[in-house]
Amino acid sequence: MLHPSASKHLWLALSPHGYGHAAMTAPVIQALRRRRPELRLTIQTALPRSFLDERYGSDFVHVPEIPDFGLKMLSATNVDLDASAEGYRRLHADFIGLVEGEAARLRDARPDAVVANVPYATLAAAARAGIPAVALSSLNWADMYRHYLGDRPEAAAIWAEMRDAYDSARAFLRATPAMEMPSIGNVVDIGTVARRGRNRRDELPGPAAARLGLVAFGGIDHDLSMARWPRLEGWTWASAQDCPPERDDILSWRELGLPFADLVASVDVIVTKPGYGTFTEAGLSGVPVLYVARPDWPESPAMDLWLMAHTRALAVTVEEMLGDLESQLRTLFSLPSQDVAQAMGNEEAAEFIDRLLLAEVGTCESS
Incomplete structure (x- = not known):
């Protein structure tokens, strides 16, 4: 077993649905890097490298290809239901093959752990490759899918694959505040995950x-x-x-x-x-x-x-x-003033991920 201080490799998969998933995860990675200055980081997302550099620094490998898309949007507040439904039909047309392809990508990279905010195909791929994984977010795409598209004839089968992928993770770290997650069976509630800005x-x-x-x-x-x-x-x-x-x-x-x-x-x-x-x-x-x-x-x-x-x-x-x-x-x-919040979830999530990185994990695949 490696010494706890030895360099570890974390694979971070981020939904490219806007910038929020990447932004909320950045302070967790900062907290983790304070614990592990030698952490090697790979970020898988279709978001531009320039934005990632702003939030994560430049010390990471960027993998810009990812099957996750979240929801197709007409604007910042209007979901394109038909385009989203078609996107999920295509993504799940051969979900087993897609997961195997992503698992092969992970096997080649050999990370010690996977964190997903909150691409479920990556979690399923990590399980397939025998790599410990955790989800971190305030939402999940399985419940989002069922909320917006659950009445479609193909919805039950697609939702089941999404749910199983999320449940394959060691835990779903649900950051405060968060949506209800009736589809998810491995929820661990944590505090708020965010960066406190400085008044300049x-x-x-x-x-x-x-x-x-x-x-x-x-x-x-x-x-x-x-x-x-x-x-x-x-x-x-x-x-x-x-x-x-x-x-x-x-x-x-x-x-x-x-x-x-x-x-x-x-x-x-x-x-x-x-x-x-x-x-x-x-x-x-x-x-x-x-x-x-x-x-x-x-x-x-x-x-x-x-x-x-x-x-x-x-x-x-x-x-x-x-x-x-x-x-x-x-x-x-x-309106009356209120007491400002505290970002307790940054360290809570970092501690969970740190323990995940320390776990002894074999190279065998799950069935």
Whole structure:
């Protein structure tokens, strides 16, 4: 058996459904690397290397091919049901063959453990290759699939393969806040997984009295164009969307030169949709959040309640936001302050993964 301090190799598979899965996992890997500075990391995801470098540093191998896609989206808040159903039909047309192909990839790489947030085919492949694996997320695609596509004639067979893949993992580390997971039989609840940003407002351009808002709808385009964004006296808006060249009050958030979590902690308000990364980073910093309600998204009930317990938060429609943004902000800022959250899940997840890396695992395959 290797000495506990010897170099270990972790394979991290990340859903390329927006940037949230990669963002929420990064502080866990940072905590793990504090325990294991010599950790070798492989990241499997279709997300761009530039984004991964921002969150994980450059010391990892990037595998850009992954069968997971999450859900096909029409916009940041609208699921393309037909395209998603077709994507899953194709993915599961020969699921056994797909899993064997991914297992061969893992056998060649010989990692000591696999972490998935939250591609289930990778978990099934790890089980096939005899490599210990754990899932980490606030959602799973099996329950998402059943929620949106469970009435399709092929759904029962597809969902069963998804469920079995998740259950093949040593555990599903469910980060707070999270959706209900009736499909998953190996859930281990942990605390919030997120990075607490640092307020660096004094480093940002403009007069100190000016107000700064962040408009961020995640890594998937939103159907809200910034060309329609109301102009408010005394406000500047940093946007992750395309910025209209004629608007001097809107700029790209990247122009401000801060990591996203630090920018979250440095603004007066965040305008967003329900999403684990932005919600938790706001809750850790106590920054008010104005968000577009998303009642169809299974994570929303838990995330909404959690956010309102840790910062001022107000759910609105796009029409209300664009029609009278000033009034909505006034209502938001009048809400009582809340106690900020703590990110206890970072170390809890890192400890679990560290134990997984230490496990003695044979090279035999599961049947």
